[in-house]
Amino acid sequence: MQEFFVEDQTMFSFQPIGHVHSPYKSAQEVPKGLGAKHDAEGILEILPQFEPGLIDIEGFS
Numbered sequence: 001m002q003e004f005f006v007e008d009q010t011m012f013s014f015q016p017i018g019h020v021h022s023p024y025k026s027a028q029e030v031p032k033g034l035g036a037k038h039d040a041e042g043i044l045e046i047l048p049q050f051e052p053g054l055i056d057i058e059g060f061s
Helices: 048-054
Strands: 001-007 011-012 018-020 043-046
Touching: 043 048
Parallel strands: none
Antiparallel strands: 001 011, 018 043
16 A cells, blocks of 8 residues: 655555556556557456446446
């Protein structure tokens, strides 16, 4: 879990809902700019307890 504070000292806590499996080791390796080739594939793994939140998500894309 990660915690962040804003200027008024409000604390926000975040916990991951899944993991990204990517062929890239860092953000700098990802192709950028006009004409960049984006042919690499990755996997977005959602933790089981959060899977119900994806029901009917196709209607929102």
